Amino acid sequence: MPACVWNSLNATVGGRLRNATPYAKSCFSGSFDEGECAGLIDEYLDPARRSDHFGAYINAEWETCQATAEECALRWMGATARDGQCRQGAVPSYYIDVSDHTDVAAAFEFSRRTGVLVVIKNTGHDYMGRSSGPGALGIWTHHLKSMSYDKTFVPQGCEATMNPVPAVTFGSGAQFSDLLAFANENNLTIPGGSDATVGVGGGYLQGGGHSPLSNIFGLAVDRVLEYEVAVPTGDFLVANECQNPDLFFALRGGGGGTFGVVMQVTTRALPRAELVTVSASFKPTTSIERFLEFVIPYSVGWAKDGWSGYIYTAGIFHLSKLDTTEVDALAYMAPLKTFLLEELYIELQVSTSHSYGDFHEKYLHLSSVGLPKCIPVFPASRLIPAETFSDSPKELLKTLMQLINALPASFIFANAPYVFPGDGKTSVTGAWRRSIWDVTFGQVWDYSASPAEQEKAYRNLSRSMDPLRAITPGGGAYGNEADVYEPDWERSFWGENYEELVRVKRKYDPEHLLDCWRCVDWKGASDPRYHCYF
Structure with missing residues (x-):
C-alpha cells in the first residue's frame, strides 16, 4: 500500500494512526535497545504492562504467526534478549488509537476502499486470535476509559416503558481494575472476572x-442495559431493548470482533454486596480425585441453593453466597467440612466480604487464578449440564481426572448461572442456564516449539476433550475460553441462537468487513487471512 494512502488515513483520524511494532522488538539484535529491553524483560509476564501496548497480547501466542514460525517472542521462563530478526508475526501492521466513533467509521471506510483487513483489539485477552491479524489495520479501543454513575438511568428511547435503575456507563477500554475502584468509591457491586487487566466492554462482555x-x-x-456501537455500515447506533433490539441481542453474547466496535456500555449497578465464602487451600499431597468424588454429588444442590465459585485444582476452592451468615454457612457445609478434615486433613475456612472489591482482593487478586498469562497458552472448555452430575457421576469423575492428569492447567468454574434465569434475550448458548460447571483445560509451550509441535499440541488438546463432550450431550462451550478447533462450534457457542445471529451479522455488516476465527458467519478457514492458523 503506498505511503500516501496511509498518510491520508492518518490525516482523517487526526494523527492517531500508528505503526504497530511487536512487543519484544527492542530485545532483538537487529533492533536492540538496552534500556528498553531491560525494562521489558523485568515485566515480560506483567499483564498490566502488556495491556498498554498495542503490539502485546496477554495470550502471547497470537503475537506470532504460528503456522509459519514468524515471531518476535522471548523465552517466557527467564526472558533474555535474543539474536536474530524480530518479525511482525500476527501483529497488525498499523492501528488507530481510537478516540471516538468517527475514527472507527474511517477505519471501516478505509477497509472498504482498499481491501485492507480490520481487526478490533482491546487488551489482548483473546484465546482465538480474533484481535490480531497479519497485514491488518487494528482498531484499538484501549483508551476509551470514561466512566459515570447514574442512579436513575433509563435506556435511550425507553422512557415510556422502563423504570429508572442505577447504572454505570463506561468506555469499552475500561478495565476491571478501573471498575473495581469505581464500584468501591460508589458503594456498588460490578462483578467481573479474576484478571483485573481485562478490558470489560470488549470480547469479555460481548462473549x-x-x-x-x-x-x-x-x-x-x-x-x-445499553451499548453505543459503531457498525461497519458507517452508522453509530444505540442498541438497547427499545432501539436496534436485534443488535442489542447479538452484542449480549454473540462474540466480539463481529458486529461492530462497541464504544460505550451501560450496565446495571448492583448495591454493595456482603458475601459469605467457604474456602479451602489444597496441599501438594491433596487427592483432587477424592475431593471431586465427594463434591460431584453435592454440586447441583449447592448451585440450587445459590452457591457460586471456583475450584483451582492446583490451588484453592471457594464458594460464596448472599444472604447467609458464617455460622449458617458452616452448618450447611458441615458434610464438606467433616470430609475435608477427616479424609484430606484440610480445614474449611469461612469469611465475610463486605464488598465485591473485598472479595476480589481475598480470593482472586492474590491467588494464581485462571489460565497462565503473558505466555503461549490455549484452552478448551465445556459446560457440564446438571443431568451429567446425576446420570453419569462416575464417568464425569473419570473423564475429568484423565484431563487433569494429562494437562498442565485445569480449572473448574462452579459458577454457571443455573439459578439465574436472565431475561431470555441474551445470545449465549442456553447451555449456560442448564449447567452447573464450566470446566477449562489449558496447554502451554515455549517460544522455541516448532510449528509441527504447536499444531500437535492444539490437535491433542482438542481430541482429549472428546470424551467429555460425549458424556455432556446437552452442554456447550464458552466461546471466550474455547478450543480453537471446537467441533460443531456454532451449536457449542450459541446453541439455538446461531441462525438469528447470522441474520443480524448480515444486516449490520453486509460487506463482511469484520471477520474472525469461528465468529458468527465467518468466511471459513480457507480465507487467506487465517494463514497463521493450523
Whole structure:
C-alpha cells in the first residue's frame, strides 16, 4: 500500500494512526535497545504492562504467526534478549488509537476502499486470535476509559416503558481494575472476572462474561442495559431493548470482533454486596480425585441453593453466597467440612466480604487464578449440564481426572448461572442456564516449539476433550475460553441462537468487513487471512 494512502488515513483520524511494532522488538539484535529491553524483560509476564501496548497480547501466542514460525517472542521462563530478526508475526501492521466513533467509521471506510483487513483489539485477552491479524489495520479501543454513575438511568428511547435503575456507563477500554475502584468509591457491586487487566466492554462482555459469582448475579451480558456501537455500515447506533433490539441481542453474547466496535456500555449497578465464602487451600499431597468424588454429588444442590465459585485444582476452592451468615454457612457445609478434615486433613475456612472489591482482593487478586498469562497458552472448555452430575457421576469423575492428569492447567468454574434465569434475550448458548460447571483445560509451550509441535499440541488438546463432550450431550462451550478447533462450534457457542445471529451479522455488516476465527458467519478457514492458523 503506498505511503500516501496511509498518510491520508492518518490525516482523517487526526494523527492517531500508528505503526504497530511487536512487543519484544527492542530485545532483538537487529533492533536492540538496552534500556528498553531491560525494562521489558523485568515485566515480560506483567499483564498490566502488556495491556498498554498495542503490539502485546496477554495470550502471547497470537503475537506470532504460528503456522509459519514468524515471531518476535522471548523465552517466557527467564526472558533474555535474543539474536536474530524480530518479525511482525500476527501483529497488525498499523492501528488507530481510537478516540471516538468517527475514527472507527474511517477505519471501516478505509477497509472498504482498499481491501485492507480490520481487526478490533482491546487488551489482548483473546484465546482465538480474533484481535490480531497479519497485514491488518487494528482498531484499538484501549483508551476509551470514561466512566459515570447514574442512579436513575433509563435506556435511550425507553422512557415510556422502563423504570429508572442505577447504572454505570463506561468506555469499552475500561478495565476491571478501573471498575473495581469505581464500584468501591460508589458503594456498588460490578462483578467481573479474576484478571483485573481485562478490558470489560470488549470480547469479555460481548462473549458472555462469567465471574466467580455468575450463579448469584448472572453473566455480564445479563446486566447490560445499553451499548453505543459503531457498525461497519458507517452508522453509530444505540442498541438497547427499545432501539436496534436485534443488535442489542447479538452484542449480549454473540462474540466480539463481529458486529461492530462497541464504544460505550451501560450496565446495571448492583448495591454493595456482603458475601459469605467457604474456602479451602489444597496441599501438594491433596487427592483432587477424592475431593471431586465427594463434591460431584453435592454440586447441583449447592448451585440450587445459590452457591457460586471456583475450584483451582492446583490451588484453592471457594464458594460464596448472599444472604447467609458464617455460622449458617458452616452448618450447611458441615458434610464438606467433616470430609475435608477427616479424609484430606484440610480445614474449611469461612469469611465475610463486605464488598465485591473485598472479595476480589481475598480470593482472586492474590491467588494464581485462571489460565497462565503473558505466555503461549490455549484452552478448551465445556459446560457440564446438571443431568451429567446425576446420570453419569462416575464417568464425569473419570473423564475429568484423565484431563487433569494429562494437562498442565485445569480449572473448574462452579459458577454457571443455573439459578439465574436472565431475561431470555441474551445470545449465549442456553447451555449456560442448564449447567452447573464450566470446566477449562489449558496447554502451554515455549517460544522455541516448532510449528509441527504447536499444531500437535492444539490437535491433542482438542481430541482429549472428546470424551467429555460425549458424556455432556446437552452442554456447550464458552466461546471466550474455547478450543480453537471446537467441533460443531456454532451449536457449542450459541446453541439455538446461531441462525438469528447470522441474520443480524448480515444486516449490520453486509460487506463482511469484520471477520474472525469461528465468529458468527465467518468466511471459513480457507480465507487467506487465517494463514497463521493450523
